[in-house]
Amino acid sequence: MGENSTLVLFGARGNLAKIKLIPGLFHLDESGKLPEGMKILSIGRQKIEDDVWKAEIKEMLDVKFKKKYEKNVFDRFIARNFYHANEPEDPEAFKRLSNKLLNSGDFSKNIAFFLSVRPSDFSTIVDQLAAENLLKEDGFWKRVLIEKPFGTNLETAIELQKSISRHLAETQIYRIDHYLGKSALQNILMTRFNNAILEPLWNKNYIDHIQITNHETLGVGERTTFYDSTGALRDMIQSHLLQMLALTAMEKPASLNPDDIRKEKIKLLESINPIPINEIEKNAFRAQYSKGTSNSEGNVLGYLEELGDDKSVVETYAALKLFINNERWNGVPIYLRTAKRMHEAGTYISIKFKNKDDLVKTDKSNWLVISIQPRESTHFEIQTKTPGLDDSLMRTTRLEGLNRIDGDETIDSYETLMLDLMSGNQSRFLHIDEVKAAWSLVDPVIVEWVKDKNKVHQYPSGSGDPIESKIIFENPDQFWRKSINN
Numbered sequence: 001m002g003e004n005s006t007l008v009l010f011g012a013r014g015n016l017a018k019i020k021l022i023p024g025l026f027h028l029d030e031s032g033k034l035p036e037g038m039k040i041l042s043i044g045r046q047k048i049e050d051d052v053w054k055a056e057i058k059e060m061l062d063v064k065f066k067k068k069y070e071k072n073v074f075d076r077f078i079a080r081n082f083y084h085a086n087e088p089e090d091p092e093a094f095k096r097l098s099n100k101l102l103n104s105g106d107f108s109k110n111i112a113f114f115l116s117v118r119p120s121d122f123s124t125i126v127d128q129l130a131a132e133n134l135l136k137e138d139g140f141w142k143r144v145l146i147e148k149p150f151g152t153n154l155e156t157a158i159e160l161q162k163s164i165s166r167h168l169a170e171t172q173i174y175r176i177d178h179y180l181g182k183s184a185l186q187n188i189l190m191t192r193f194n195n196a197i198l199e200p201l202w203n204k205n206y207i208d209h210i211q212i213t214n215h216e217t218l219g220v221g222e223r224t225t226f227y228d229s230t231g232a233l234r235d236m237i238q239s240h241l242l243q244m245l246a247l248t249a250m251e252k253p254a255s256l257n258p259d260d261i262r263k264e265k266i267k268l269l270e271s272i273n274p275i276p277i278n279e280i281e282k283n284a285f286r287a288q289y290s291k292g293t294s295n296s297e298g299n300v301l302g303y304l305e306e307l308g309d310d311k312s313v314v315e316t317y318a319a320l321k322l323f324i325n326n327e328r329w330n331g332v333p334i335y336l337r338t339a340k341r342m343h344e345a346g347t348y349i350s351i352k353f354k355n356k357d358d359l360v361k362t363d364k365s366n367w368l369v370i371s372i373q374p375r376e377s378t379h380f381e382i383q384t385k386t387p388g389l390d391d392s393l394m395r396t397t398r399l400e401g402l403n404r405i406d407g408d409e410t411i412d413s414y415e416t417l418m419l420d421l422m423s424g425n426q427s428r429f430l431h432i433d434e435v436k437a438a439w440s441l442v443d444p445v446i447v448e449w450v451k452d453k454n455k456v457h458q459y460p461s462g463s464g465d466p467i468e469s470k471i472i473f474e475n476p477d478q479f480w481r482k483s484i485n486n
């Protein structure tokens, strides 16, 4: 099954590898999805023996799967795994790596490098790999997966791209946005384009507006320093929410080939109007959570208290209004919002249809809500007549279908993306033009927000959207949905 290949995992002893990557690879092996001859070479900066590394892997799996796995599967998985020390003070570390991979005969020369390291290390590692001839595709493929974020703004993204593209062609670069590995996100395309009842309505003639929501109940937690240099707009909207928007609004791709899908996503992202600098207040809103309550944690502190700096203007709530400049969407507001410490967690896309009230006047509307997580579902709200003598009385009928049912295959987004990496499918990875378009949209807002040191709006932890966020609505009858149900 599949060709022989080698996955080289930089940052194998880091948090992401421990929680997602190594257990994900094991799960893939367990379900028979890893090519038989595939080997995994983990790289860490400390010198440890293979046995110690194998014991660490066992510990990760024991924690993740509560020791519930078969011994023969474990033995097969562990036999694929090797360790290479990449000690920073060892000038020969990459030479030894190259020897091991290219000359020992122990590893396939089809190699994917997964860089699960700090973003500041991405380009240095690519330089070092190139210097040791590890990126040249001489009869064997070489791919490099770059973790998120790709740059911290447009300028740094272009710099990183310039640096790595000295050694790599676009077809060799796999920029991750792990939301694209979620099957519920891919479902957006199928729901739109495989259903004749939806696609004819998917335009400015029938749609009033679109809301793309990502709400979390968790706060910033231990990551205060990281978060205060990032913020919700950069962390979530630049990547995950704009990708959800692209899938929701793009034109039909010529096929499901990676190039065709990415071509349409790029076109869509590039056709979004930039927010005018002098109108940021009407189009972008930010806020921070203050103290309050969380269902799972009880009384919780506010962001500024957790940070220990009451001067920070970094947002834990960000909302944007965007307009797409094309035939299909001209004039339709698209609202994106993401927030921490909300009343409930949920990632969903809500489409509000225009009211057709020729016969009976009603202020209620038809909605379609596609929920990504925690529930994977499709939810319709349609207006129907209330039974009885009064023909003018309407009410909302809710129809909900689960997109995931008992017995469906469960595959984590990172597992999907690692399989794609090994099989050479880039459709669920970001093209550099998508990354650039996304930074171009959020950068001007971030710059203005950083400049403005006025105290940021506060919302109590555990509450809904701050009331002041309504400022971005185009029409007074528009409102944030509180959940997928109302």
Ligand SMILES: NC(=O)c1ccc[n+]([C@@H]2O[C@H](COP(=O)([O-])OP(=O)(O)OC[C@H]3O[C@@H](n4cnc5c(N)ncnc54)[C@H](OP(=O)(O)O)[C@@H]3O)[C@@H](O)[C@H]2O)c1
Pocket: 010, 011, 012, 013, 014, 015, 016, 017, 043, 044, 045, 046, 086, 115, 116, 117, 118, 119, 121, 125, 147, 148, 149, 176, 177, 178
């Ligand atoms: N997609 C997402 O939503 C998402 C989520 C989480 C993380 N990430 C990204 O994933 C990456 C890793 O995150 P993390 O939380 O795992 O970070 P982490 O816990 O800090 O781990 C990074 C690891 O990289 C190792 N490392 C650094 N340079 C290396 C080199 N030259 N050779 C070998 N190992 C090296 C470090 O080793 P030492 O321990 O020896 O220093 C550390 O173990 C980051 O880029 C982060 O931004 C993305």
